[in-house]
Amino acid sequence: MSVIESTSTARPPAxxxxxYTISEVAALTGLTAHTLRWYERIGLMPHVDRSHTGQxxxxxxxxxxxxxxxxLRLTGMPVADMVRYAELVREGDHTHxxxxxxxxxxxxxxxxxxxxxxxxxxxxxxxxxHYGTICGGTPS
Amino acid sequence: MSVIESTSTARPPAxxxxxYTISEVAALTGLTAHTLRWYERIGLMPHVDRSHTGQxxxxxxxxxxxxxxxxLRLTGMPVADMVRYAELVREGDHTHxxxxxxxxxxxxxxxxxxxxxxxxxxxxxxxxxHYGTICGGTPS
DNA sequence: TAAAACGTTGGAGTGCACTCCAAGCAAGTA
DNA sequence: TACTTGCTTGGAGTGCACTCCAACGTTTTA
Numbered sequence: 001m002s003v004i005e006s007t008s009t010a011r012p013p014a015x016x017x018x019x020y021t022i023s024e025v026a027a028l029t030g031l032t033a034h035t036l037r038w039y040e041r042i043g044l045m046p047h048v049d050r051s052h053t054g055q056x057x058x059x060x061x062x063x064x065x066x067x068x069x070x071x072l073r074l075t076g077m078p079v080a081d082m083v084r085y086a087e088l089v090r091e092g093d094h095t096h097x098x099x100x101x102x103x104x105x106x107x108x109x110x111x112x113x114x115x116x117x118x119x120x121x122x123x124x125x126x127x128x129x130h131y132g133t134i135c136g137g138t139p140s
Numbered sequence: 141m142s143v144i145e146s147t148s149t150a151r152p153p154a155x156x157x158x159x160y161t162i163s164e165v166a167a168l169t170g171l172t173a174h175t176l177r178w179y180e181r182i183g184l185m186p187h188v189d190r191s192h193t194g195q196x197x198x199x200x201x202x203x204x205x206x207x208x209x210x211x212l213r214l215t216g217m218p219v220a221d222m223v224r225y226a227e228l229v230r231e232g233d234h235t236h237x238x239x240x241x242x243x244x245x246x247x248x249x250x251x252x253x254x255x256x257x258x259x260x261x262x263x264x265x266x267x268x269x270h271y272g273t274i275c276g277g278t279p280s
Numbered sequence: 281t282a283a284a285a286c287g288t289t290g291g292a293g294t295g296c297a298c299t300c301c302a303a304g305c306a307a308g309t310a
Numbered sequence: 311t312a313c314t315t316g317c318t319t320g321g322a323g324t325g326c327a328c329t330c331c332a333a334c335g336t337t338t339t340a
Contacts, residue, residue: 068263068267071259071260071263071264072260074256074257074259074260075257075260075264096271097271099271100268100271100272103264103267103268103271104268106264107261107264107265107268110257110260110261110264111261113257114254114257114258114261116214117214117215117250117253117254117257118254119211119214120211120212120214120215120250121247121250121251121254123208123211124211124215124243124246124247124250125247127208127243128240128243128244128247131236131237131239131240131243132240
C-alpha cells in the first residue's frame with residue numbers, strides 16, 4: 001500500500017504536512033540529509049520542490065517514492081538500477097513494460113537470494129549443533 | 141567433475157594429488173587467485189602449505205575451509221568477522237563458546253534478512269501486479 | 281633447451297554507496 | 311537585532327571487498 005494517495009480533497013488532520021525540510025525527511029526515512037542530496041544529484045529522485053530561497057521542500061509523494069526506493073535497496077538492487085527505474089518513471093507510461101521487466105528480474109534475484117540464505121542457514125545450524133554437543137575442533 | 145587428473149606420471153610416492161595449486165583452487169571455488177592470496181594475507185586462511193620453492197599448495201582441508209568461508213560470505217558476514225572466526229579456530233578448543241555465539245549472531249542476522257527480503261517480495265508483487273493490470277502512471 | 285604458462289611479492293588502483301567538508305546564505309528564537 | 315541552528319553547493323574523503331600491476335622466479339610443454 002503506498003502512502004502517496006493523500007488526496008487534496010479531504011482535509012487531513014493537522015499532523016500531516018505537505019512540505020518537509022530535508023532534516024525532517026532524514027528523520028522520517030532514516031537516510032541522512034547527505035544521502036538525500038546525493039540521491040537527487042544522481043537522478044534517483046523526481047524533481048524536488050524548492051522554497052523561494054532555494055531550500056528543498058519534500059512532499060508526501062516524495063516520501064512515498066523514498067519508501068519504495070528503500071524497499072528496492074533492501075532487495076540488494078544496485079543504485080544504478082534504481083536510477084534506471086527512476087528514469088523510466090520520468091519517461092512516462094510507455095515504459096511500463098520495461099519497468100515491469102526490471103521488477104520481475106529483481107523479484108527473481110530476491111528469490112535466489114532467499115534460497116541462498118536458507119542454504120547457509122542449514123550449514124550454520126549444523127555447525128552450531130556441532131559446537132553445542134561434541135565440540136570436535138577441525139576447521140572445516 | 142573430476143579434479144584428480146591433470147597430469148603425469150604417478151611416480152613420486154609423496155604426491156597423491158591432495159595438493160592443489162592456486163589456480164586449481166581458483167577454478168574449484170570460483171574465487172580468483174588474487175582473492176585467495178588476499179584471504180591468506182588478512183588471516184582468513186589457516187596457514188597454507190608451500191612447495192620447496194615457495195609456491196602455495198592447498199590441501200583438501202583448505203578446500204573445506206574455503207567452502208565454509210563461502211557460506212559465511214553468502215550470509216553477508218563482513219570479512220572482518222570471518223577473520224575473527226578464523227582467529228578463534230586457530231586459538232583452539234577453548235574458543236568454542238565464542239565461535240558458537242558468533243555463528244548464532246550470524247544466524248539471527250540471516251533470519252532477519254530473509255524476513256526483509258520476503259517483505260520486499262510482497263511490495264514487488266504488488267507493483268508487478270499493478271503494471272500487469274491497470275497501469276496508472278504515478279511514480280509510487 | 282627454449283618458450284609459454286603459471287606463481288611470487290608489496291603496493292597501488294577500482295567500484296560502490298555513501299559521508300564529510302568549507303564557506304556562505306536562511307530560518308527560528310530571546 | 312543577535313545568536314544559534316539549519317540548508318546550500320561542488321568536490322574530496324571513507325570503508326569495504328576485492329582487483330590489478332610490475333618485476334621477477336618456477337614449472338610445464340614442445
